[in-house]
Every structure is written in structure tokens, then in C-alpha cells.
Amino acid sequence: MELLIVTYHYILPEDTYEKGIYPVSKERFSSHLETLSKTHTFISEKDLIDAIENGKKLPEKACLISFDDGLRCQFENAVPVLEEKNIPAVFFVSTRPYTDKKAAVVHKVHYLLAHVEATDLLEGLSDAYKKITKEDINWSLVNKDKIKRWYIYDDEETAVFKYLLNHFLPSNIAEDITEDLFATFYSAHEEDFCKELYFLPEQIESIKKNKLFSIGLHSHSHLDISKHSTDDVVGDFRKNKEVLTNTFRLEDLKGLSYPYGITDKDGEDQKIKKVADELSLVYGVTTEKGINTDLKERLTLKRFNPNDIQVLE
DSSP states (O other), X not given: OEEEEEEEOOBSOTTSOSSSOOOBOHHHHHHHHXXXXXXXXXXXXHHHHHHHHHOOOOOSEEEEEEEESOBHXXXXXXXXXXXXXXXXXXXXXOOHHHHTOOOOHHHHHHHHHHHSOHHHHHHHHHHHHHHHHSSOOOGGGSOHHHHHHHOTTSOHHHHXXXXXXXXXXXXXXXXXXXXXXXXXXXXXXXXXXXXXXXXOHHHHHHHHHOTTEEEEEOXXXXXXXXXXXXXXXXXXXXXXXXXXXXXXXXXXXXXXXXXXXXSOTTTTHHHHHHHHHHHTOOEEEOSOOSOBSOSTXXXXXXXXXXXXXXXXX
């Protein structure tokens, strides 16, 4: 058995942004599915869960299509293609945009990079950090090798800006700096940004009713689990499940996708297991690249970004 899981984020015209994010167009997405269909059999989340829980045999070369972040463009541009081709998919959704009207730091970072030069953003970040902490950033602690590994498609300034806010700085400081920069360069209210970016409630309802599709957890606040305690991680995913269950009446939520992936599987093993145990989850997906040849590591299944699959490009 070989299970290929592919993850998508922005499904938009590829000339929408010159930098910051790397969308896949609706046409390219459709082409990806056509290419994959020649070598793989598409499976649903239910098929995966049946294989894990009940030993159901998956196709020899299975493929699960997944989407992170619950972005409105996924519903508007990917869902019609999936429906036309009768291909199942799972959508992992964060919930803070619905309760607090606040976007994830990572999505504000994407917006900023798409509209402002990275050198200007780095200067603003450094100034804001000094204003908040009364200190300069200790650049000797910034791991340039790690940055290159994680952000292979970005230029150096863009990669450093993403790394500092997404991974390096404490979450509360990263949030404050991002809010300051976002308020400077985004003229409307953040609630409007959330409505433009994330699934509308009626879109979640439509996905819920479609038997092709499933919805999974993506944490409440899109947190980096490596930067938080076990209790904080469990609490954030619990809030995620509560909002999806109570607000959107979603039942049998069995899967999760870790924002930013898993950076240290051994170090974060306790957090992963506790989240799964307390929330009765069956599987989890990471950003670690690779084919799954068995389902023994059910809470840390590997996935590919489409850019990493040579046959798709």
C-alpha cells in the first residue's frame, strides 16, 4: 500500500500575487487531479478512517486530497472541480476567525508580503520588536540553515520575515508585531479581511452536506505546537472542535492537520497523543514530505505540497 496525501492552500489565479504566497490556479488544480487519476485511486477521509480503525484495505496506490486553513478560494475554485470529477477531499479549518474575527498570523504575513517589500517589512518588524521588548533581535540565534530548508521557494528577506513571525518569536510578540504591521498596511477592518479570506458559514454548511467532503481540525488559532505547552495545545484544539461542533453542528470530527506541521516529532509526541486521546481523533497529517507505506504512524501521516511532486509540474 502507498498512500499519497496532497495538501493545497490558495486556489487562485497564479498572477494574483507577485510574492508572499504561491497560489495554484483552478486550471492547474484540475490538471493535477487528471494527472494523479492516471496513477492513483482517490480515497475519502472515511476510507482512511476505516483503514485505520477496521483494517479496511486501501487501493494499492491511494491518494487523499486535503486543504488547510479553510480558505474561501478553496470553496469557490476547488470545490466545483472536485464535484465535477467526483473526487473526495478533506478540509482542515481553524476557527478563531469566526469567534474573534481575527485572522491567523500566517495569513496576515502572506498579505503583507504580497503588498509590501520584504526589506521594508523586516525593518518595521525590527523596530516593533525593539519598541515592545526594549531590545534588539538577537540575530545570532536565527537559524539560517533552518530558514533555507523551510522556505525553499522564497528569497532570503521573505524567508527571514516568515520565519521570525511564524516560528522564531514568542507567539504573543509575533501577534503584536503582525497586528501593528497589518494595521499600517491594511486599510479596512480585520473582520472584513476574515470574511474575504475564510469560508463563509454557508460554505461550511455546503461542505458539510456534501458526501464527497469532510472537515477536520486545524487548531483554533492556527498555533505552532512547538512553541506551546501540552495544555495550551490541547486547549486550542479543544476550542477548535467545540466551535466546529457547536456553531456549525459538525459531528464525528476525527482528523487534524497541524499548523506549520511537526518540527520535532519526538519532542512533540506527548502533545500529539494527548490531543488525539482527549478529542477522540483517529489520524493527523503533517507537512513532512513522503509517501505513507503503512498507517502505523497514524497521527503523523506525511503529505506533499503539489510543488514537491515533480510529475505535477
